[in-house]
Amino acid sequence: MRRRQIAPVVATALAATLLAPLTTLTAAASGADHGAAAHGAPLHDASSHQTTRTVDRATLVARATLSADYLAPGPASGALATPANGRTGPFAGQVIPGFSAVLDAGDGTFWAQPDNGFGSKANSADYLLRLYHVDPHWQTSRHGALTGSGEIEVEGYISLRDPDHRFPFPIVHEDTRDRLLTGADLDIESVVRAQDGSLWIGDEFGPFLVHADRTGRVLEAPVAFPDGKSPSNPTLAAGEKPNVPSSGGFEALAASADGRYLYPVVERALLDDTQARRRWVYEYDTRKHRYTGQRWAYQTDMDGDMVADAHTVGRHRLVIAERDDFQGAKAVIKRVYTVDLDRTDAEGYATKTLLFDALDIANPGGIGAGDGYGTGDPFSLPVQSFETIVPLGHDRYLIANDNNYPGNDARVPGTPDDTEMDVVEIRPTRVATDDVTLIGHRGAPAYEPEHTLASYATAIRLCADYIEPDVVSTKDGVLVARHENEIGGTTDVASHPEFADRRTTKTIDGKAVTGWFTEDFTLAELKTLRAKERIPATRPANTALDGLYQVPTLDEVLDLARHSRTCDGKAVGVYPETKHPSYFASVGLPLEKPLLAELHRNGFDRPGSPVFIQSFEVGNLRALHRMTRLPLVQLVDCSGAPYDLRAAGDPRTYADLVTASGLRDVARYADGVGVCKDVMIPRTAAGTLGTPTTVIRDAHRAGLVVHGWTFRPENTFLPTDLRSSADPNAYGDMTAEVDAFLAAGMDGFFTDAADRGTAAIRAAARS
Structure with a gap:
């Protein structure tokens, strides 16, 4: 010494x-x-x-x-x-x-x-x-x-x-x-x-x-x-x-x-x-x-x-x-x-x-x-x-x-x-700086367990313009950030013997789901749990962070955003998604009013606030349209139909929502569409990127912004011609994939890797 x-x-x-x-x-x-x-x-x-x-x-x-x-x-x-x-x-x-x-x-x-x-x-x-x-x-x-x-x-x-x-x-x-x-x-x-x-x-x-x-x-x-x-x-x-x-x-x-x-x-x-x-x-x-x-x-x-x-x-x-x-x-x-x-x-x-x-x-x-x-x-x-x-x-x-x-x-x-x-x-x-909206999908889950403050903070440091919390409710009505209300796959709840009897089977959006559910836990109980990697086989490095971070409340996510700045010095935006709104309303825990209350309490409901509210359902967006002037985004899945429409016997599917007439109807209650990548540019039978559809053009004609989801760097998520190797977990050419969608007119996108999203935007600007 x-x-x-x-x-x-x-x-x-x-x-x-x-x-x-x-x-x-x-x-x-x-x-x-x-x-x-x-x-x-x-x-x-x-x-x-x-x-x-x-x-x-x-x-x-x-x-x-x-x-x-x-x-x-x-x-x-x-x-x-x-x-x-x-x-x-x-x-x-x-x-x-x-x-x-x-x-x-x-x-x-x-x-x-x-x-x-x-x-x-x-x-x-x-x-x-x-x-x-x-x-x-x-x-x-x-x-x-x-x-x-x-x-x-x-x-x-x-x-x-x-x-x-x-x-x-x-x-x-x-x-x-x-x-x-x-x-x-x-x-x-x-x-x-x-x-x-x-x-x-x-x-x-x-x-x-x-x-x-x-x-x-x-x-x-x-x-x-x-x-x-x-x-x-x-x-x-x-x-x-x-x-x-x-x-x-x-x-x-x-x-x-x-x-x-x-x-x-x-x-x-x-x-x-x-x-x-x-x-x-x-x-x-x-x-x-x-x-x-x-x-x-x-x-x-x-x-x-x-x-x-x-x-x-x-x-x-x-x-x-x-x-x-x-x-x-x-x-x-x-x-x-x-x-x-x-x-x-x-x-x-x-x-x-x-x-x-x-x-x-x-x-x-x-x-x-x-x-x-x-x-x-x-x-x-x-x-x-x-x-x-x-x-x-x-x-x-x-x-x-x-x-x-x-x-x-x-x-x-x-x-x-x-x-x-x-x-x-x-x-x-x-x-x-640029005019492409970069959204940290669940934070930065390519590098951190999703929907943790660690993941959101990393996304901000990697130049995301917005961070995206999926919103579900606790038993005592507090909104928290989880991808699903079933938390067996994203927390260590299974290792808590005191909660063993909470494991149950429920019907969520018409499907039987077995596990542990946020609506059966108070916030204090949820805070005793720790997050873990959702897809460990694809992202094994993230498992080193299992057991460290709490389940954050929406208030904590909003606080982090309002006390941060983007890489180009602007206010960090928030892009909350209401998860299973019909289900939560059916159990007496509607999401819409608590969400707007949290946004108001954190100053995110003022004119020009960097906020988008999104949902895969239609009815709650129509209700929100009557309750707030904040921008709303209709999410469009790759297939299927909005659950609330199916439950009401409405035959419309997501494919119907993105027809020219369907998009004009969406524009009556929403300001944008969050579209599955395959709906904008389908893949060919060989798994490569095909020819763009008219969805982006038609959405713009209806006055809607278009945000695509979800861009991930691993080969398993990329078109076959953009993969770097046969290793499904290795990183491929996400930059080229993003470039194709930006060239087709996409206004912004959700990504698990904000740094690679930023690099893709800059590469597209140079080209």
């Missing part, structure tokens, strides 16, 4: 850097170029004959890392740490297990604060709480060449200690002179600097606010949280119920510009909170030494997401880092939002606006390339504990990770993650 000789820092000269003002990397170091056109101005690129526009794009401009195995001076640590990734304690010095919080020292260096060491009180008594003074020797890219070593140099540290006995409870080093604090005393996760240079530190064990001077000496007793204690709180009495979950305290802490007010944020939902996605931002007055009683609600994207860091960027305005608990290819949410505490949405939550997605950062200079998963272009920080966001000014932000040494291995499986510091700049960037 590598070990550098560094000294503890208590001297005035180095500690004084804690008082320094915020500064930034220079434009020269980052190679910044702000010569792009004004935002939103369409441009014509003569070389590619494509329309382009300028959008804000998070771009990697600098990166530096510290070896995961780095050891700082001090006694051995990690004797009880959980072995992982080939590392077993004790370690011959003090581990630096990543950075949970960072302060800008103002001179190009930083003060970086690890957490309590190894994750719990029980295994961290030998870990000393410190802030390390670090100097990143940035790797940057300039004029196509990489410069800088990309290493983080550790120059010194200050130790947190309580020699004046401010703590009212025993600590590990209770009877020593210095009373150095350890990871069994506090779990320090966040830090801000007061105007006098002193430090306010957010802890998770209490959770407490801890005040220390610039050398780390505790100045006053830890401030208790007014709304409960965690299970690790040293003052928790026998029989007293905690209200803060373990590791659910002050991961994030911000301060007002003048330092008077602190804004600690609980990382997870309080235990008495009925809203699993609600987190609270509190206000503490450092002059009056008390909480003000003011708090604001923040809503996470998913139930299990954590508020990982926060900084003020104006009065009652914060930047907040939000993360899930996954790493590597399994990561879904590693995002930075701008939050306005003075504005609330329809549900009473502080409004949040996406600043950037740390899983989708442009890296044209190839900074960090080859360092493992996520270090290409785009670059990502797919670590489990993305826990640091520091505004550096001039649209630049520092992000960093806690590597939970030795446990995390997001970059290279089996190797502990290094600690890394990345500088991201929000740059005006020209991107291609």
Whole structure:
């Protein structure tokens, strides 16, 4: 293990850097170029004959890392740490297990604060709480060449200690002179600097606010949280119920510009909170030494997401880092939002606006390339504990990770993650745009289990314009996203013995179906299940993600969409399909009014909202036509007839709906048709693409847009002449297939692989 000789820092000269003002990397170091056109101005690129526009794009401009195995001076640590990734304690010095919080020292260096060491009180008594003074020797890219070593140099540290006995409870080093604090005393996760240079530190064990001077000496007793204690709180009495979950305290802490007010944020939902996605931002007055009683609600994207860091960027305005608990290819949410505490949405939550997605950062200079998963272009920080966001000014932000040494291995499986510091700049960037509507069919199921937030988020990153949730109802009337109401094939319900007696046979749209059905489960029960790959024989790689992700509510899908942006900077659209509407109406769970209510609650019913509502049935679309002005789409299957027509004795089939007269009738209640590919361009007897029918032309003459479904990359779904091999699961030439349909006049399409759909659209534009 590598070990550098560094000294503890208590001297005035180095500690004084804690008082320094915020500064930034220079434009020269980052190679910044702000010569792009004004935002939103369409441009014509003569070389590619494509329309382009300028959008804000998070771009990697600098990166530096510290070896995961780095050891700082001090006694051995990690004797009880959980072995992982080939590392077993004790370690011959003090581990630096990543950075949970960072302060800008103002001179190009930083003060970086690890957490309590190894994750719990029980295994961290030998870990000393410190802030390390670090100097990143940035790797940057300039004029196509990489410069800088990309290493983080550790120059010194200050130790947190309580020699004046401010703590009212025993600590590990209770009877020593210095009373150095350890990871069994506090779990320090966040830090801000007061105007006098002193430090306010957010802890998770209490959770407490801890005040220390610039050398780390505790100045006053830890401030208790007014709304409960965690299970690790040293003052928790026998029989007293905690209200803060373990590791659910002050991961994030911000301060007002003048330092008077602190804004600690609980990382997870309080235990008495009925809203699993609600987190609270509190206000503490450092002059009056008390909480003000003011708090604001923040809503996470998913139930299990954590508020990982926060900084003020104006009065009652914060930047907040939000993360899930996954790493590597399994990561879904590693995002930075701008939050306005003075504005609330329809549900009473502080409004949040996406600043950037740390899983989708442009890296044209190839900074960090080859360092493992996520270090290409785009670059990502797919670590489990993305826990640091520091505004550096001039649209630049520092992000960093806690590597939970030795446990995390997001970059290279089996190797502990290094600690890394990345500088991201929000740059005006020209991107291609077009008028073809790209719909992420059930998200991006070529790469993720369908109808999960992971699948939808991936589709957005892969440049889908719309995401498509199929909508069914729970027993308690909550709309959720599933391809069918029978969930045996898309969740792990069969492995839950408590639900074994729910397996039954029902008649759905005239067919007997056996399994488990959403309408027999409450939302709370459904949330105990996890999604799995629907077609594992075709997409075996996706089975590695089985058992990870919840069944999302429609509200969660809409939230994700409205807090995201497309690759060309527009609002992400939603394209919900009402599944089996006649059946759900027959069991007292009609879909139409709840769907419109959810769209309204999330602001998707305003003029110009990017929404299409679709259905394979006719009657509920006619009903929706009377209830809303949102665009409606009549789905057309490859064969057969709408179930509601069959049930009513109406002889019309889907083939009748796409005749010229049938399409004119559809246009009386719908704005478009979603058509099976074979109806637009049938396949020949040999399985190749045949001659286009008149359906697209006739639909356009009736004033309808035409969206085709479903374009998939695997050979088994492609025309025979576009397959790459005899392997049914290998990818073939989906680009050529899409091109044929676009040439026939199709306006947009559903695809399982939005990246390949995007490539096909661009190829068609070039041709």
